Amino acid sequence: xxxxxxxEKWGRTILEAPLTSRPNPEEPPELAEIRLAVLDQVREKSxxxxxxxxxPYDLLRIELRGVEQSRSSVFAGAxxxxxxxxxxxxxxxxxxxxxxxxxxxxxxxxxxxxxxGEPWLVVEPSVAEQPGGATQCARLIVREGAANVPELxxxxxxxxxxxxxxxxxxxxxxxxxxLAFAEDTEINRSxxxxxxxxxxxxxxxxxxxxxxxxxxxGSHDCGTWIVRNxxxxxxxxxxxxxxxxxxxxxxxxxAIVMFEE
Numbered sequence: 001x002x003x004x005x006x007x008e009k010w011g012r013t014i015l016e017a018p019l020t021s022r023p024n025p026e027e028p029p030e031l032a033e034i035r036l037a038v039l040d041q042v043r044e045k046s047x048x049x050x051x052x053x054x055x056p057y058d059l060l061r062i063e064l065r066g067v068e069q070s071r072s073s074v075f076a077g078a079x080x081x082x083x084x085x086x087x088x089x090x091x092x093x094x095x096x097x098x099x100x101x102x103x104x105x106x107x108x109x110x111x112x113x114x115x116x117g118e119p120w121l122v123v124e125p126s127v128a129e130q131p132g133g134a135t136q137c138a139r140l141i142v143r144e145g146a147a148n149v150p151e152l153x154x155x156x157x158x159x160x161x162x163x164x165x166x167x168x169x170x171x172x173x174x175x176x177x178x179l180a181f182a183e184d185t186e187i188n189r190s191x192x193x194x195x196x197x198x199x200x201x202x203x204x205x206x207x208x209x210x211x212x213x214x215x216x217x218g219s220h221d222c223g224t225w226i227v228r229n230x231x232x233x234x235x236x237x238x239x240x241x242x243x244x245x246x247x248x249x250x251x252x253x254x255a256i257v258m259f260e261e
Contacts, residue, residue, distance in 0.1 A: 034121060038062060038084060039091050041123040046097055047229065047247035055092055056246045056261055057125035058100035060084075064109045065120050075109035127205045127261065138200075138207055138244070138261045145191070145255030146183040154207060159198045161252060162212075163191045181255050190253025196224050199241065207259070208241035209250065225251050 038060065046055045062084065064075050074080060085105045092099045140152045140159075148165060162177035181188040194212045201208065211224040215237070224235040226242065227249040235242045244250075248259040 034064070035084065035087055037121055038088065038123050041125065042088055042091060043095075044229075045125045045245065046092075046095075047245070053095060053097040054246070055097050055099040055103075055125075057127055058102050058104065059126050060088065060103075060105045061122075061124040061126060062105060062107045063122040063124075064107070065118060065122070066113055066115070067109045067111050069111040072109040072111040076107055081105050081107050138246075138259060140179060140198075140250075141258040141260060142179075143249075143256040143258055145181050145187045145252075145257075146185050147255070147257075148180045148182060152179050154198060154200055157200055159200070160194075161191075161197065162195045163188060163193045167193050179257070181252075187254045190223075191255050192223060192253070195252050196235075198244070207244045209235055209244055210241040211235050211237040213237065223253050227251070 042055060042060070045057065046053050048054070067075055084107070085103070088105065089099070089103065092103075138154045140154065142150050152159070156178070159179065160175060160177045161179045162175070163180065164182050165177055165180040166173055167175040167177065175194060177194075181191045192213045196212050197210050199208050199210065209224070209226070211222055213223050215221055215223065220234070222234050222236050226233045226235060226244075228245060228247070233242070244259045246259065246261045250257050250259055
């Protein structure tokens, strides 16, 4: 059974026999591969909070690249989108995972031949813009270290983190830190004056963490890292930064803050 026939059959029978997240023996292999890849991303982006797993994103952007022209309309159609939405919701419910009521899926199918080394499937969870143009504002919660505030809302386009509030150079005021670990404690002394900054991208609905410390190229002593899903990830100084996700535990030296949305 090809994908178009399968989705047409699914559309006729959805009210009589809702799909579960378990594989269907009639499901075309290509469709099963897409479904499993999407569900893997959903599981990877979920985190535990308050004794339950949480998937905080209300939009899953799916991009299929190098699709045959004759099948692009099938992948971009409403049946395929609703099929994936049903699979995602079913998988989250089966795992006892909390998720937004308005969770939806968008699919973009790009026809043509796949390019060398280009991923054929891209899955990007995000938070959709709320009605009225308002977007959810993330926050940093201090867990270790004595900061100027216990909690900081990330409302600005750029949020600076460092040891002192004002960073003075020979020319005068060079930088002002929004989250500052100025008190003279052992933990605070591990934070650099210009340690890091976070950029807020409203259009992409994301926050990215950048390392501002100067250290030898190739050194593992970058002083900034994230603990996500129990695994440590170093954040090195570069031009792209690292995208933050809800539940990330951010380490600035020995100071620790949580990123929450």
